[in-house]
Amino acid sequence: MQLRYNYRVYPTLAQQQSLARAFGCARVVFNDALRARQEAREQGLPYISDGDLSKQVITEAKTTPERAWLGEVSAVVLQQALADLNLAYRNFFASLPGKRKGRKVAPPRFRSRKDNRQAIRFTANARFKVMDNGRLRLPKIGDLAVRWSRALPAAPSSVTIVMDAVGRYFASFVVQVADEPLPPADAEVGIDLGLTHFAVLSDGTKVAAPQFLRKAARKLRRLQQDLSRKQRGSNNRKKAVVAVAKAHARVVDTRRDWQHKLSTEIIRDNQAVYVEDLCVTGLARTRLAKSVHDAGWAGFTAMLEYKAARYGRIFDKIDRFAPTSQTCSACGRLDGPKPLNVRSWTCPCGAIHDRDVNAAINVLAAGRAESLNACGAQVRPAPVPAPREEAGIRPRATPCSTRSTEAIPIPQGGENVNGTGTP
Numbered sequence: 234m235q236l237r238y239n240y241r242v243y244p245t246l247a248q249q250q251s252l253a254r255a256f257g258c259a260r261v262v263f264n265d266a267l268r269a270r271q272e273a274r275e276q277g278l279p280y281i282s283d284g285d286l287s288k289q290v291i292t293e294a295k296t297t298p299e300r301a302w303l304g305e306v307s308a309v310v311l312q313q314a315l316a317d318l319n320l321a322y323r324n325f326f327a328s329l330p331g332k333r334k335g336r337k338v339a340p341p342r343f344r345s346r347k348d349n350r351q352a353i354r355f356t357a358n359a360r361f362k363v364m365d366n367g368r369l370r371l372p373k374i375g376d377l378a379v380r381w382s383r384a385l386p387a388a389p390s391s392v393t394i395v396m397d398a399v400g401r402y403f404a405s406f407v408v409q410v411a412d413e414p415l416p417p418a419d420a421e422v423g424i425d426l427g428l429t430h431f432a433v434l435s436d437g438t439k440v441a442a443p444q445f446l447r448k449a450a451r452k453l454r455r456l457q458q459d460l461s462r463k464q465r466g467s468n469n470r471k472k473a474v475v476a477v478a479k480a481h482a483r484v485v486d487t488r489r490d491w492q493h494k495l496s497t498e499i500i501r502d503n504q505a506v507y508v509e510d511l512c513v514t515g516l517a518r519t520r521l522a523k524s525v526h527d528a529g530w531a532g533f534t535a536m537l538e539y540k541a542a543r544y545g546r547i548f549d550k551i552d553r554f555a556p557t558s559q560t561c562s563a564c565g566r567l568d569g570p571k572p573l574n575v576r577s578w579t580c581p582c583g584a585i586h587d588r589d590v591n592a593a594i595n596v597l598a599a600g601r602a603e604s605l606n607a608c609g610a611q612v613r614p615a616p617v618p619a620p621r622e623e624a625g626i627r628p629r630a631t632p633c634s635t636r637s638t639e640a641i642p643i644p645q646g647g648e649n650v651n652g653t654g655t656p
């Protein structure tokens with residue numbers, strides 16, 4: 234399995250300038266390539282192949298006076314920017330009607346200097362190196378100081394250098410790690426994710442929603458007001474922007490740490506974990522949107538999924554149309570829809586149900602049933618987490634192993650690190 238390991242890095246002023254140049258070059262190559270494809274399309278010409286595009290916007294462009302400066306950065310960085318674009322196109326094509334299930338993917342967009350996140354990627358070809366003295370050597374950038382919060386478990390296959398909205402720098406390594414099956418556990422659990430509680434488990438445990446964003450709301454509102462009073466283009470305004478971004482980043486970081494702890498605990502204690510597959514995009518358009526985004530269910534289920542695969546547990550999502558909150562978990566009677574304010578109800582069979590615990594028990598039952606169906610009486614192995622792999626990198630295929638990348642959201646208020654997915 235491929236995991237991502239993130240560390241804070243502290244480039245010197247000179248290195249920051251080199252990085253800024255590399256971010257800029259990668260962005261220009263990406264945008265030139267996107268423009269070339271768009272123009273070809275407008276003129277009714279065929280889709281430009283990946284190889285031709287690379288020649289056009291990198292190799293040939295370097296020989297022109299307008300783009301000669303592309304030669305100042307590592308060629309790998311430029312190739313990886315193109316790989317990102319090619320992958321974005323493949324995902325877009327794959328999501329066109331009839332090709333693939335799931336959410337629609339928008340066509341690639343131009344990158345901007347003002348984007349909240351700037352990133353460049355070095356693969357092994359670029360000969361980046363973790364030095365014995367703990368510094369990270371990057372071609373044409375220099376040796377960066379890294380805060381190694383924990384050791385890398387193996388040699389990384391790539392490193393992405395990210396600058397976030399707050400101006401912090403991170404090195405995000407992709408590392409192939411061996412699975413580490415935990416000793417078998419007896420328990421199995423169904424999880425109902427909700428708004429009154431973050432999660433309710435089929436054993437009756439209720440995990441309160443921490444509401445990090447709501448708790449920080451007051452401070453955020455004050456910072457936002459400060460910002461709105463500052464003159465456009467002033468230095469004080471720049472400072473205020475950073476303060477707002479920092480406060481948001483803190484919310485994201487805290488939420489992620491909390492979710493890591495909870496998901497690790499659940500995976501450690503249970504042999505099988507089943508979750509109701511929520512229609513998050515649908516809910517996020519309702520007036521509950523703020524709470525939905527604050528909860529961050531998608532990130533949490535992604536953590537459960539990859540940890541299950543890594544630690545030899547079963548994980549499955551239950552069809553979101555299963556009426557888990559309407560069915561009596563004792564007798565199976567379908568009792569009709571219950572408004573959200575009905576917290577407990579009594580079934581004609583005599584069972585008294587807590588709405589959420591009952592739903593979690595039904596999720597567990599549905600998960601068990603699906604596991605049995607899938608593979609006779611045998612419990613099937615954990616499904617592979619939706620593989621997200623780096624563009625342009627082909628991990629060595631290891632037999633019987635699953636490929637996936639840990640989805641650590643980098644503060645951007647968003648989901649995933651690189652716009653990457655499997656072609």
Ligand SMILES: [Zn+2]
Binds near residue numbers: 581582583
């Ligand atoms: Zn009943």
